[in-house]
Amino acid sequence: QVQLVESGGGLVQPGGSLRLSCAASGFTFSDYVMNWYRQAPGKERELVARISGSGGSTYYPDSVKGRFTISRDNIKNTVLLQMDSLKPEDTAGYYCNTASIYWGQGTQVTVSS
Numbered sequence: 001q002v003q004l005v006e007s008g009g010g011l012v013q014p015g016g017s018l019r020l021s022c023a024a025s026g027f028t029f030s031d032y033v034m035n036w037y038r039q040a041p042g043k044e045r046e047l048v049a050r051i052s053g054s055g056g057s058t059y060y061p062d063s064v065k066g067r068f069t070i071s072r073d074n075i076k077n078t079v080l081l082q083m084d085s086l087k088p089e090d091t092a093g094y095y096c097n098t099a100s101i102y103w104g105q106g107t108q109v110t111v112s113s
Contacts (some may be wrong), residue, residue: 009107022096
């Protein structure tokens with residue numbers, strides 16, 4: 001069965017960096033677009049990064065463009081989210097997603113001094 005397991009969240013000061021990882025299994029990883037979403041309490045879920053199966057195409061919304069970088073390793077079946085210049089408004093649960101219906105359990109990112 002499809003499994004997505006996120007790791008790497010934590011508490012970081014404004015301006016700091018974190019790298020999230022999502023380990024995937026149960027499907028042909030390189031065939032699928034992978035997404036990172038986030039959701040803060042009381043707010044709608046937001047797509048923060050997307051990467052094509054080959055890794056050759058990425059997408060970021062304006063809210064994170066230039067600060068977040070998504071990448072993937074199709075040998076290790078992992079997708080990474082490098083987050084730099086973090087802001088308090090980046091505080092949220094971050095979730096790995098594929099094929100619209102498969103989700104990881106999430107990892108919490110808190111940006112606070």
